[in-house]
Amino acid sequence: NAGVMQNPRHLVRRRGQEARLRCSPMKGHSHVYWYRQLPEEGLKFMVYLQKENIIDESGMPKERFSAEFPKEGPSILRIQQVVRGDSAAYFCASSLNRGPIGTDTQYFGPGTRLTVL
Amino acid sequence: QQQVKQSPQSLIVQKGGISIINCAYENTAFDYFPWYQQFPGKGPALLIAIRPDVSEKKEGRFTISFNKSAKQFSLHIMDSQPGDSATYFCAAPLSYQLIWGAGTKLIIKP
Numbered sequence A: 001n002a003g004v005m006q007n008p009r010h011l012v013r014r015r016g017q018e019a020r021l022r023c024s025p026m027k028g029h030s031h032v033y034w035y036r037q038l039p040e041e042g043l044k045f046m047v048y049l050q051k052e053n054i055i056d057e058s059g060m061p062k063e064r065f066s067a068e069f070p071k072e073g074p075s076i077l078r079i080q081q082v083v084r085g086d087s088a089a090y091f092c093a094s095s096l097n098r099g100p101i102g103t104d105t106q107y108f109g110p111g112t113r114l115t116v117l
Numbered sequence B: 001q002q003q004v005k006q007s008p009q010s011l012i013v014q015k016g017g018i019s020i021i022n023c024a025y026e027n028t029a030f031d032y033f034p035w036y037q038q039f040p041g042k043g044p045a046l047l048i049a050i051r052p053d054v055s056e057k058k059e060g061r062f063t064i065s066f067n068k069s070a071k072q073f074s075l076h077i078m079d080s081q082p083g084d085s086a087t088y089f090c091a092a093p094l095s096y097q098l099i100w101g102a103g104t105k106l107i108i109k110p
Helices: none
Strands: A005-007 A010-013 A019-024 A031-037 A043-050 A053-056 A067-068 A073-077 A088-095 A112-115 B004-007 B010-014 B021-025 B033-038 B045-050 B056-059 B061-065 B072-077 B086-094 B097-100 B104-109
Touching: A005 A088, A010 A019, A019 A088, A031 A073, A031 B061, A031 B097, A043 A067, A043 A073, A053 B104, A073 A088, B004 B086, B010 B021, B021 B086, B021 B104, B033 B061, B045 B056, B045 B061, B045 B072, B072 B086
Parallel strands: A010 A112, B010 B104
Antiparallel strands: A005 A019, A019 A073, A031 A043, A031 A088, A043 A053, A067 A073, A088 A112, B004 B021, B021 B072, B033 B045, B033 B086, B056 B061, B061 B072, B086 B097, B086 B104
């Protein structure tokens, strides 16, 4: 059973360009979470999605950032008009269920390291 | 109130020694406390987790100790090995998200 897959692993963009990060959850998982990690820091929650629905986007910047998890295909985190401050590692996690709080393990992908020049 | 405070920021332990990492929290609504291990260039992986209805949980060389009254929990790595060198994060769930500590970079010296 393949784990959570993310691509690309490394992405370099110039300021003002768009970045698209993809996440394929573990087989059978329909819950996807995106986190951002700055160097030497812990992860910060961005958004939680189920198939075709955004459940909680409280951690996502209001502008330039969007996320989707379509019925078919991977989840996409999209950053428009990137700035240097967007440089970070972006991790996707998936879980099987969304049962009682905290009981369902989130499995993480290897991350996408975004560098904005 | 939503923070999880982790210490130390970095830790160097001799091979065979005990590594201890501590976390403190404020929000009493937290009811599940996982520890994640992250190697350079990799995503975090769940190491061990505890619920507040028990004071200790052990899995192999890894033990979580939980002090509900002090709102603290800690990770103990017994007989630390060079392969344990990684960054360790404590976390706690709040609604749909995990709130993360800042991480502890652990180095095990041979």
